[in-house]
Every structure is written in C-alpha cells, then in structure tokens.
Amino acid sequence: MKLAPKGLEPDRALRKILPRSLFGRTLLIVVLPLVLLEAVALQIFYGSHLDTLSRRLAGSVAGEIAFVLDQADQYPATRRQIYANAAYRFEFAFHFHPDATLRPRRLPHALGPVDTDLARALTAGLGRPFALVWHGPPGMVRVDVQVSNGVLTVDVPRKRLYIGALYIFFAWLGGSTVLLLGLAILFLRNQVRGIRRLALAAEAFGMGRDTGPIRPEGATEVRRAGTAFNRMQDRIRRFLAQRTAMLAGVSHDLRTPLTRLRLAIAMLPADVGDIAGMASDINEMERLVSLYLAFARGEGAEQPQQTDLALLIEEVAARTARGGAAITLDIAELPPVVLRPEAIRRALANLLDNAARHARQIGIAAAPEGERTVRVAIDDDGPGIPPERREQMFRPFESGSASGTGLGLAISRDIIAAHGGEIRLDDSPLGGLRVLITIPI
Incomplete structure (x- = not known):
C-alpha cells in the first residue's frame, strides 16, 4: 500500500478549511x-x-x-x-x-x-x-x-x-475594520463579477448556447480575457459558417451524380441486369453520404431551445419500434432542458439503431440526477462490447460489425459533448450493453 507523504496531510486539512471561491x-x-x-x-x-x-x-x-x-x-x-x-x-x-x-x-x-x-x-x-x-x-x-x-x-x-480615549480607541478600531471590510467586499465583488460572467459565458458557449459577446469589466487582466474570449467566439462562428457553407456545396456535388445514376437506372429496360440491386446500392450510397456529412457538419446552425426531453425520447423510441424492435420505456417526470432537439434526436436515433441492430430487447430509462442533470440509460440484451474495446468504439469509422459504418457512436458523443454532457458504455442488467447519457439542464 502506497502511503501519502506526511507533509500532504496538513495541506489537505488546510484545503478543506479554506474557502474554494476566488x-x-x-x-x-x-x-x-x-x-x-x-x-x-x-x-x-x-x-x-x-x-x-x-x-x-x-x-x-x-x-x-x-x-x-x-x-x-x-x-x-x-x-x-x-x-x-x-x-x-x-x-x-x-x-x-x-x-x-x-x-x-x-x-x-x-x-x-x-x-x-x-x-x-x-x-x-x-x-x-x-x-x-x-x-x-x-x-x-x-x-x-x-x-x-x-x-x-x-x-x-x-x-x-x-x-x-478608551471608547474612542475601540470605536476607531471597530469602525475602521467594518469600513475596510466593506470596501474590500465591494471591490472584490466588482472584480469577481467579471470573472464569473466570463466563466458562465464560456460554459454556455461550450454547450452550444450562443449568448453573444460579453461586456469586459473588472481589472485590466480580466478585461483582456473577456476581449480575447469575444474574439475567439467570433472566429469560431466564422469558421462554422464557412464549414457549413462548404459542406452544403459538397453535399450538392455528391448528390448530383447519384441522382443522374438513379434516373439512368430508372430508364433502363426491366430485363437489363439487377436493376433493384443497383437502386439499392445507390440508396445505400446516399445514406452513407448523408451520414458522413452529418458527422462532419456536427450540429449545424440549429439553436438551443427549451425542449421536452421525455417527449423527444418517446418519439425516437416509437420510430425505432416501427422497424420491429421491442422497446420498453421507464421515463420519470423530467424538467424542461435547453438543448438542440434535432441534434439530440439524431444522437438518440443512432444509439437506438445500433441497439436494434444487435439486440432483440431494448430498455430506455430517464430520470433527473440531482438538480442540474438528466440521466438517460439505454439497455439491450445483445452481445455487448468487451470493456477493453468500449472507449475505442467512439472513434470515427470504428465499427463493431461488418454492416456498421462506425460513425453512430462518434456522432452521438460529439452531440452530447457539445451540450456539456457525457456518454459512456457499461454492462447492462439485460445482459448486453448499457449506454449512459448525462445532459445538464
């Protein structure tokens, strides 16, 4: 057993006593x-x-x-x-x-x-x-x-x-203490306010909530950090706008030849080759192109809004169930969550499609976790994934089967992470794989 150095014990005790805030x-x-x-x-x-x-x-x-x-x-x-x-x-x-x-x-x-x-x-x-x-x-x-x-x-x-002079001395001592303490509190609150606003803006921007530029305030260093943060936001917005425009052009350029191929196949005589197979291949190519572009595009320009997450989960589960999957729901009363509904819908659909591809029984549970987090668990009775391979399954194009593209989990993780949440894989009580998602409210 490795023992901690003796000098660290007083330091830990001191950290417990000292205030944590700046x-x-x-x-x-x-x-x-x-x-x-x-x-x-x-x-x-x-x-x-x-x-x-x-x-x-x-x-x-x-x-x-x-x-x-x-x-x-x-x-x-x-x-x-x-x-x-x-x-x-x-x-x-x-x-x-x-x-x-x-x-x-x-x-x-x-x-x-x-x-x-x-x-x-x-x-x-x-x-x-x-x-x-x-x-x-x-x-x-x-x-x-x-x-x-x-x-x-x-x-x-x-x-x-x-x-x-006794009472005068005590009055001066107490009065000067109260005055200096009041001035210190007033000054520090003004200084910390700028740092707090910068932290909240950074957290909101990291979760995809565009709150606009912040007003730099406080000391020179804090103002400089706020100005740098505003410039960073502006650069990221321009980059995302340029990437979205480029991907829209790429999507159009890729779909145009596929459309011509589809039309050419439709004009062929019925006795020429396997027309149905060729049409199926073109549909698969379009699906793969859409999937790759969705992965590269990320969340696009969708803005966060207050969403009924329970209703969204039910809609995605109903769509997956129409494909023949047996899905059971256990959804508690959830508070409204600020998120990008279409992006979360895509992430949940990817996860449920993966589960439906490998399992016969799927269970979905959702409930609040604490005061600021919602927890969603997707369980299945499929073969599961070995613990040593679970982390690498989130890498792009890393597929656990020959029929998969290896992008479903990667896209889902990017979407959940963009909302400030986490996603991980675990053992399921149904015998297969459990996907645990936490999303901040």
Whole structure:
C-alpha cells in the first residue's frame, strides 16, 4: 500500500478549511492581515498602555479611600467633616450605615482590566472586607467597606477609573475594520463579477448556447480575457459558417451524380441486369453520404431551445419500434432542458439503431440526477462490447460489425459533448450493453 507523504496531510486539512471561491480566498487574503494587525495593536494597547494606566488609576482610587478611612479611624469625632472634605477633594460620595453588616457580593466584570485592578488595589490598600457594585448609581462605581461600627458606602465616579480615549480607541478600531471590510467586499465583488460572467459565458458557449459577446469589466487582466474570449467566439462562428457553407456545396456535388445514376437506372429496360440491386446500392450510397456529412457538419446552425426531453425520447423510441424492435420505456417526470432537439434526436436515433441492430430487447430509462442533470440509460440484451474495446468504439469509422459504418457512436458523443454532457458504455442488467447519457439542464 502506497502511503501519502506526511507533509500532504496538513495541506489537505488546510484545503478543506479554506474557502474554494476566488472571492472567499481573496477576501481572506485581505481580512487576515487586517485582523492580525488589529490584534497586535490591541495587544500592545492592552499589554502596555491600558494595563499600566488602569493599575495606576485603580491604585490611586484605592489609596484615597484607604486614606479617608484611616483619617476617620484616627479622628472619629470629626468623621463627618473628613467625609465632606474628601467628597469635595476626591469627588467621592460617602454614605454611612451605622450598625450594618456587609453583605458578600460577587465581583462583576467590567470592560477592560479595571474591575480586577480595582479589586486587587482595594484588597492590598484597605485590609478590611469590601464589596464592589458596578451597576449602582449612574456614572458611579459603589464600594461598600466594613468599618468598626457599620458599613461605609463610597460612590466613585467612573471617570476616575477609565481612560478617556478608551471608547474612542475601540470605536476607531471597530469602525475602521467594518469600513475596510466593506470596501474590500465591494471591490472584490466588482472584480469577481467579471470573472464569473466570463466563466458562465464560456460554459454556455461550450454547450452550444450562443449568448453573444460579453461586456469586459473588472481589472485590466480580466478585461483582456473577456476581449480575447469575444474574439475567439467570433472566429469560431466564422469558421462554422464557412464549414457549413462548404459542406452544403459538397453535399450538392455528391448528390448530383447519384441522382443522374438513379434516373439512368430508372430508364433502363426491366430485363437489363439487377436493376433493384443497383437502386439499392445507390440508396445505400446516399445514406452513407448523408451520414458522413452529418458527422462532419456536427450540429449545424440549429439553436438551443427549451425542449421536452421525455417527449423527444418517446418519439425516437416509437420510430425505432416501427422497424420491429421491442422497446420498453421507464421515463420519470423530467424538467424542461435547453438543448438542440434535432441534434439530440439524431444522437438518440443512432444509439437506438445500433441497439436494434444487435439486440432483440431494448430498455430506455430517464430520470433527473440531482438538480442540474438528466440521466438517460439505454439497455439491450445483445452481445455487448468487451470493456477493453468500449472507449475505442467512439472513434470515427470504428465499427463493431461488418454492416456498421462506425460513425453512430462518434456522432452521438460529439452531440452530447457539445451540450456539456457525457456518454459512456457499461454492462447492462439485460445482459448486453448499457449506454449512459448525462445532459445538464
């Protein structure tokens, strides 16, 4: 057993995580450095500037509260005056609750490191039980401190604990991220739109749907690709038109002598040679000429249109059944399919004629496969084709019998491929050959 290199396993895992579209990958290239840059800026702000200033502000507030409490403990007679002076100097608000007991509270969380810094500073500076209430009076942080004869409540202005530029910094950080992300998305959508339209036009043109020239848009390289695609379409159209005109002339030139031969044979006396055999040979020659020209001409100038594929299959099957073939149909409800009906009719007729030539029983099944594909299976009970020869049977003039021309499968494959579909050969449950066709809706 061949083992994959170890270095490929992380690469496969990474490919599963990364977006598959060009828009997603390009946006990731833009967003990832932006996020990393802002993460570094935020870490520097938190790790140095914000964290240091927060500890200093919390330590200052805790030291002032500890100073007031120490003064009140030393001079209990002037405690009220000490609280009044501290309120004026430090912008604190004091409320004394005599004979009260401090109720334990959970320390809440606040934006930034200020909550833990203040709790740590009060623990180190007060040396007595306390509780923090962050959702107290508006604009205040309440500190309840247990004193000897009650509970002292100190309301500290939040501005004493927060840095003035904190919210501005976060607003700038978030606003710039949203703005840059929005500009990146708008720009990338405009760039990807041109590539997406080019891809859709190329796919439609490859399926034989002539949607006309596209309007080049986007970056210079994308516009250049769109212009080159339009020139390519124009060259292919001119080539097909010239080839069709040439083949029409060849068809006329080949049929003219055959028509003269047919007339000459018709004027011969009835007792001269095998007139019926000669007429049959001329009919066979006309059929072969038509078949070769159909192969060389391909799809001609027929334009795709919305077609009832189920009805088309039934019509072709009925025509083949009139020749004596036993055909059973199993056709599910099919959605309308955009295709060249006469070309698909010719491809199905070739396949059914091949099956009728080698088998007694033919089965046709058709059903949707997924949301964008129709699957058609043609089974027969004939001798089949060995697996090693199935691919070469699609080559022109490769016949599996002496009576065949070797063009039926080649023409059918060209027609199906021109519609963006696939055709392959497999074993049939009837014992012969199965032809599987997939056509995009």
